[in-house]
Amino acid sequence: MLTEERRAFLTQRARQARALTLEAIYRVGRGHIGGTMSIAELLIALYDDVMRVDPSNPSWPERDRLVVSKGHAAPIVYAVLAMKGYFDPKLLDTLNANGTTLPSHCDMRKVPGIDMTAGSLGQGLSAAVGMALANQMDHRDSYVYAIVGDGESQEGQVWEAVMLAAQRKLEHLIVFVDDNGCQVDGFTGDILNMRPFDQKYRAFGWHAIYVEDGHSFDQILDAIHQAKQTPDRPHAIILNTVKAKHVPGAENTYQSHCFSLTREQLDNSLRNL
């Protein structure tokens, strides 16, 4: 259980991550708002409370790694990395700009702290499995975390990776499914329903936890704690989240996947945070 003070601190950090992200996207004119806002609490929980990382040494071999397989969520990952001191937050002004080192999808060759390049959906989890295998081989106790979209889970490659992780008993692999219920063309339930995720992951031999409120720090951290107590299996934590969380008028709409924020919407959102 978090202390009141800690919870308030984390909440404040998530607020800051959202603000930095929305401002950066507003500056470019357009961007992936829905799927960045849905994972703000998760990223803060990971970077502020869970992951073993050293921002001054991003390639530290003993670090915990994060693969954001839904690579289009890059803006908020960059925001959190900047908040952690991986690079100057001023750099966020250059998101998607000409010659930028912060491209729209996660790029490990350009951004300190990004552990895997992603962008074509479904490929990141395979890479995360590869990382966890490497750690297992080298007897490192580091964890590998991955964030996979609910729509993204329609890619067969995700299930190819899921099978392999179970076979290899990758107990230090924790995958978060950002189950925000929306994809580009509609609600996931209408396009291709993948729910219930926990049942699927269990059928494929994983330890699966369903988190009722994917924006609650207590619930997220408790699930990660539970995962770490459970040996011999990889872990899937299904986060019931809200697409475009805290952006007034856009919450829980699939149209929020990628859109242009007006000045008014930005101000409203920032106030709302």
Add this chain to the structure above:
Amino acid sequence: MKALRDAFGDEILALGRENPNVYVVDCDIGKSCKTLEFARQLPQQHLNVGIAEQNAAGVSAGLATCGKIPFVSTYAAFGSMRMCEQIRQEICYPRLNVKIACSHGGLTPANDGASHQAIEDYGIMRTLPNMTILVPCDYYSCRSLIRAACQWDGPVYLRFTRDPVPFIYRESDQFEIGRARTVREGGDVAIIAAGAVMSLALQACDLLHSQGIEARLLDMHTVKPLDTAAVTAAIQEIGRVVTVEDHNIINGIGSAVCEVAAGLGRGVVKRMGVQDQFGESGPYFDLLEKNGVTAQSIADTARSLVTGEN
């Protein structure tokens, strides 16, 4: 100005209304690929398989074996790379009547960066037997070629681009698969281009004209089967050829023209296009410029062939 993906949205709707066997198979990006209206008006002829492109190709092959004419609609990066195996195996090899209709070809998904830019798509397709490749350059030729693709019995890869491009033709112009179109006549140098860079090639022709150089500009909208007669004529009558494309200079129109020229044992070809490097996020014309593709550079290259300077 009008975007080629809008031409797809408009023409596929018209085709679908005329022929109930015309299907659209979406992969969760119908909005960007302009198939929403088709889905709304013709739900019985529409499928959305979600983010599962490999599956979309296989599903379409299955549909085609049942007499449907499915148009798989996705981005060029996924429609070529992600589905590569499935297109070859399930569509080209059995020569099934499936159309791969891709928006966002070349560097045009400029902001999305390298993972979404398709700089090798029709190069891949050109290597696959039985494949026909169409790369239209404006709204009207695009609509005409989509219609021709629908009537063509066999696999077709169509490459559209994202942003509005200038009109080059009139609504009444008709286009034939495999027949290049002469956009400008001239005898000093030949420029062979296709797709969204056509407007740059046209500007280059104007620049050259002001310097007293007349360029023949060919619209090579069908990359495969290549109009070898038109290319051969350009080499034999002129002998100096510049190819311009929004594609890797390897395996695209430039390579195809080189094959013909080398086979003839004469002529000189300069390939302009993506310089065998990955894309990045940035404005479209800046990305082209980074690869040395501007109206000015096309004109300069053409002039250097004419004057023999390098």
Add this chain to the structure above:
Amino acid sequence: MLQNNKVLSLEETAIALRKTLLTTIYKAQSGHPGGSLSSADLMTVLYFDELRLRPHQPKWPERDRFVLSKGHVCPVLYACLAMRDFFPMEELDHLRKFGSILQGHPDMKRTPGVDISTGSLGQGVSCAVGMAIANRRDQNPGRVFCLLGDGETNEGQVWEAAETASKYQLDNLILLVDHNGLQNDGTCQDIMPPRDLAEKFRAFGFQTYQIDGHSIPAILDVFERIRAHQGGQPYAVIAKTVKGRGVSFMENVVAWHGQAPNEQEYLQAIQEIEEGLS
């Protein structure tokens, strides 16, 4: 009694089918006997009882379609098609020969009765889904049967296809998993544990059945149950089988996945299959 006669007759057919496919592979000196034998009983019931087909009109639009997603076991399919008179038995002598209508993997452009070309694993299931969707949309009563391997379920595309089948409620689609427990490089358990395949397909929205894939009565029964069932779900039948079934030295031996028998092995195999009759 009638049912008993049917079972007996199908069991005889299964023996003939095994002999035919082994002879075909023996003569070609190339092919995949293991998986052909493991699926022989399923194929017998399909081709000699369940599928609605017109051998002299292979493209009859209302036929039940069959997709051999595990395309490498085509000898068993070719043998069925020949025995059902889709083409002359003599064609079997040309398996994998140049210019033959019988290619190393099923080729719909060459072989009458082959509904789709396959050979790259995982892709056939998607094709079957496409066919089932088309039939549903056309109100065509033809059903689509698809045979896939247990190892083949490693391919993510299988699960992509399963998601789609479930979304479109394809109760005209029946997947048959030849669960023989072996794949090319070893046992499935070692290479990629299949776990409980029925549970997996249930999790992907299928109505599932688990049967003994070598029991003709069980196979007949499961098809009858599927025909009687109405649930708006696609079906997956997990058929527990033995790779190389019917030939002692081939049973459960990985090496017989893709290897042709020599003369002595062939003669012994035929003898054993015939003895299985008594």
Add this chain to the structure above:
Amino acid sequence: MLDNMDMKTALGETLAEEMRKNSSLVLVGADLMGANGTWPLHGEFPDRVINVGIAEANMVGVAAGLAACGKLPVCDTFAAFMARRDYDQVFISVAYAGLNVKLIGSDPGVAAEMNGGTHMSFEDVALMRTIPTMTVVEPCDCAQLRQAVKAMLEVKGPVYLRLYRKKPHKIYEDGCRFSLGRADCLTQGRDATVIAAGMMVWNALQAAEQLNQEGIHLRVLNMHTIKPLDKAAIILAAQETGAIVTAENANYFNGLGSAVAEVIAENSLSVPFQRVGVRDQFGEVGGTSYLMERFQLTASDIAQAVKSCLKRRQIH
């Protein structure tokens, strides 16, 4: 020792030697490791040989992840799957990500023999050649394979190695010199040049012998590295021999022949040129020698192409 060896055995032995020296070297396969000679290494290196099952896309993704953690992964499957099934994964997870992953595709072109059209890869070289930063290598025999594998492991960045896995015609001696990106001149003729790779090198040498008897002296270039291409050797050959024929066990669109055509046309070399290769067709079942005839890849086809180039040179 190497004289009677399958190339897959030579591959397995070479990789085993390297694995003993380099603990970061790992093998990742997709249920075809037996076919490619890598599965036996599982005995000695149980933790460093990973078989992901029939999931090629996943195999490449897994390898990318391994490489991101400092491993040196070598993936293997059939060329058909390596190029086509994994293309998006090779492009994005490996090449664009700048990861040091090695890819081995076996049974190139007609070598797929009995597996027929679905497994016959005439497009792998073309596909790999279009990926920026990719190196494409096709060795022709066991001795050259051993050197090529070592060179592949030494060079940084993605490499695609096209592997004939059966017993090849012997051309090189064990311990032969091998330099990535530098063509080998096997015969020194001055009348015309044949540029070949992989299995076609032997056919080119046979053609050279045939033509020799007719007084035509061929230069045979073994273009074992198809990308980056040895442009200097091509330009020199054009200048010194005045006619060029390419020979590849692949679609004549976009492969070695096209790469050489690009050099000829762009440098205005104006020499008679012809491509011997598969003429934009799918494969089919058959034995290697049969298929070589079927797709016009034999020594005689090469000799014929050389003669028609020489005839054109006389006319011009």
